Amino acid sequence: MVQFDLIGTILWPLKWAVELVLVGWHSLFTAMGMPPAAGLTWVLSIVGLVLIVRAALIPLFVKQIKSQRKMMEIAPELRKVQEKYRGKRDQLSREAMSRETMALYKKHGTTPVSSCLPLLVQMPIFFALFSVLNDVSKHANSNQGGVGLLTPELTREFYDARLFDVASMHVNLVTAWGQPDGQVTVVILLALVVLMIASQFFTQLQIISKNLSPEAKTGQAYQMQKIMLYILPLAFIFSGVFFPLGVVIYWFVSNLWTMVQQFIVIREMPTPGSDAAKAREERLARKGKAIDAAGKVVPMEKYQAEQQRLLDEAERARAAAPKRQQPVGKQRAKKQQSTKNTGAAGGAAGGSGSAPAS
Numbered sequence: 001m002v003q004f005d006l007i008g009t010i011l012w013p014l015k016w017a018v019e020l021v022l023v024g025w026h027s028l029f030t031a032m033g034m035p036p037a038a039g040l041t042w043v044l045s046i047v048g049l050v051l052i053v054r055a056a057l058i059p060l061f062v063k064q065i066k067s068q069r070k071m072m073e074i075a076p077e078l079r080k081v082q083e084k085y086r087g088k089r090d091q092l093s094r095e096a097m098s099r100e101t102m103a104l105y106k107k108h109g110t111t112p113v114s115s116c117l118p119l120l121v122q123m124p125i126f127f128a129l130f131s132v133l134n135d136v137s138k139h140a141n142s143n144q145g146g147v148g149l150l151t152p153e154l155t156r157e158f159y160d161a162r163l164f165d166v167a168s169m170h171v172n173l174v175t176a177w178g179q180p181d182g183q184v185t186v187v188i189l190l191a192l193v194v195l196m197i198a199s200q201f202f203t204q205l206q207i208i209s210k211n212l213s214p215e216a217k218t219g220q221a222y223q224m225q226k227i228m229l230y231i232l233p234l235a236f237i238f239s240g241v242f243f244p245l246g247v248v249i250y251w252f253v254s255n256l257w258t259m260v261q262q263f264i265v266i267r268e269m270p271t272p273g274s275d276a277a278k279a280r281e282e283r284l285a286r287k288g289k290a291i292d293a294a295g296k297v298v299p300m301e302k303y304q305a306e307q308q309r310l311l312d313e314a315e316r317a318r319a320a321a322p323k324r325q326q327p328v329g330k331q332r333a334k335k336q337q338s339t340k341n342t343g344a345a346g347g348a349a350g351g352s353g354s355a356p357a358s
Helices: 006-031 039-056 058-073 075-084 091-108 112-141 152-160 173-177 183-210 220-242 245-268 275-286 300-320 330-353
Strands: 289-291 297-299
Touching: 006 039, 006 112, 039 058, 039 112, 039 245, 058 112, 075 091, 112 152, 112 245, 173 183, 173 220, 183 220, 183 245, 183 275, 245 275, 275 289, 289 300, 297 300
Parallel strands: none
Antiparallel strands: 289 297
């Protein structure tokens, strides 16, 4: 009886796309004169795959940044909803809290999931590449190709490719450890896994240390980010043992992209109120520039004129607003009313005394 492979069926189109990109880059590099079965040729093809995937994810990354900004803007309102239902554990209260929270997300056009979209989209591609590399040994030994453009000949070239003429693209730490000459491969894999984990750690560290506002550092989400900063590397230590060399290279290069991308965002588009935002304002001030109310970089003279205009408008609005009557206590109100009544009675008596006699 033929078994239905659900995961294989789901990953099939992604594996086909991964093979298409790998073979496309491989054809380009071989046309430039690089050896078809050389490890460097296939490593550069994997790097090319990273560039294609991450470039395609740039619109999602921009959406992620906007979503994170909106989540920060509604954080005070979310805290009010949480305080409103604090300690209430009945079903009706939980449902009401959920409805009000979702209404806030809908009103501001954001959800917590939006900030995870690039990672969620990239994970299936990562698993597809893992599956393609995992199948290389099996397909090469049975003279088969992949699901798409990875022909039997290309599969054999991929299988024979060695990084530094030593490490195969499809081996992991477990399989390399059992090989007679696998010590160098183990060292290469360990070095790449450490670099992969270090780049992931540094990327997250620069976000929570430089690009969070003081308000964001007081919530539960910040505490979770700090915890995940140290838990994720541990997870990669154990899972990295089973990653083929090609997957480790993909993940490491992808982390480098993320690290550079985050550096640019933190430097040029920091979160308002964060340490990175203050550092940017200082850099602009040294150049005689500032950020106006619309978030654009303008000359300092224009910024100061705008600030003066806003101050004048605020003063005029304050002057035009009705004066607020100070609240008084009951005793004082009674005394004021009594004084007012006495004064009115005295005025009436004086008026009648001065009237001419009939």
